[in-house]
Amino acid sequence: MTEEAVRDAFTAQAAACEKLGSPFTARLCRLAGERLKSGGVAKKILTWQGDASATGDSVPLRLMGALHALVLQNRSPALITVYPPEDVETSDDALWGAVNEALKTEKTFILDRLKGPPQTNEVRRAGATLPMFLEAARLTGLPLVLSEVGASAGLNLFLDQYDIRLKDRHWGDSASPVKISPEWHGKAAPTVKLDIRSRAGCDLIPVDPGSAEDRERMLSFIWPDQVERLERTRAAMDIAAKSPIRVEKADALDWLRARTAEPEEGAAHVIYSTIAWQYLPEDARKQGENIISAAGSRATRAAPLLWARMEVDGSSPGAGLTMTLWPIGEQYTVGRVDFHGRWIDWFGWPS
DSSP states (O other): OOHHHHHHHHHHHHHHHHHTTOHHHHHHHHHHHHHOOSSHHHHHHHTOSSOOSTTTTOHHHHHHHHHHHHHHTTOOHHHHTTSTTSOTTOOHHHHHHHHHHHHHHTHHHHHHHTTSOOOOOOGGGHHHHHHHHHHHHHHHOSOEEEEEETOTTOGGGGGGGSEEEETTEEEEOTTOSOEEOOEEEESOOOOOOOOEEEEEEEESSOOOTTOHHHHHHHHHTSOTTOHHHHHHHHHHHHHHHTSSOOOEEOOHHHHHHHHTSSOOTTSEEEEEEESOGGGSOHHHHHHHHHHHHHHHHTOBTTBOEEEEEEEOOSOSSSEEEEEEEETTTEEEEEEEEOTTSSEEEEOOOOO
């Protein structure tokens, strides 16, 4: 990838961060795109072997995560003084000066962090999967078996232990420290009971919410000026850590084959993902679709299969909420959602 293309990736990421409510990260991405010049870290980034953009290796977010990790670990006093909440009056020169110092003194740490992709496990996306799960329960009248592809730490598997409010209706645990209340538009969400019989998830690089090291790494990818988001994620990790359920380290295709080998009698099996399917290679996506469709062909009314996804679908705004139900084999876009789950426009399954 050319240096110009890498710098363009930082500019594009800055614009995305601005739209998603992180002016600090947007500012830092812009500065990095303009001022990265010399040194081992700059050379690695500016000569990136691969796709540095958000649809590829997300190099800007890898760098943002590495820098934030230095703050969370109290490794860089210079960065701490210019990061939220201490950055209000900091000039661009002062901010970049602190970053430049970190790029030199913590080169080995940052280069190591650049090797891995960002993982955030956005908890507010549970506000988007919930209405799809409620729709699944309404359509089938059965308890649910959840299978999440690209589950990261598995935080969204525990949505019934969160306090989720969709417009004027409430689900989950009202005493939960995890509060999710997206701006709601469109039809009302289904009012059926959410009954989850079992849940599981897979990821190539699963995060253990009970591991201090894994927790810190995931928190480093959450933008530092989004304090509420950081607090919500910490609370969700505390809930997940108390459960014996851990996300399985597995290839998505192998895991899907195993999870769909036999129908789930007496339950609706819901396979789902939230901004994860797009990161599978194109051939793997096609194979995954074939695996799910083959499982759908074996579904019955006593053991239905649903494929629910919150994914980029070529339309806007935000991501599409799409559901496919077997054995009838029908598919509908049931809504749209902000990438971080801040708003939902719900259409619902056609009656």
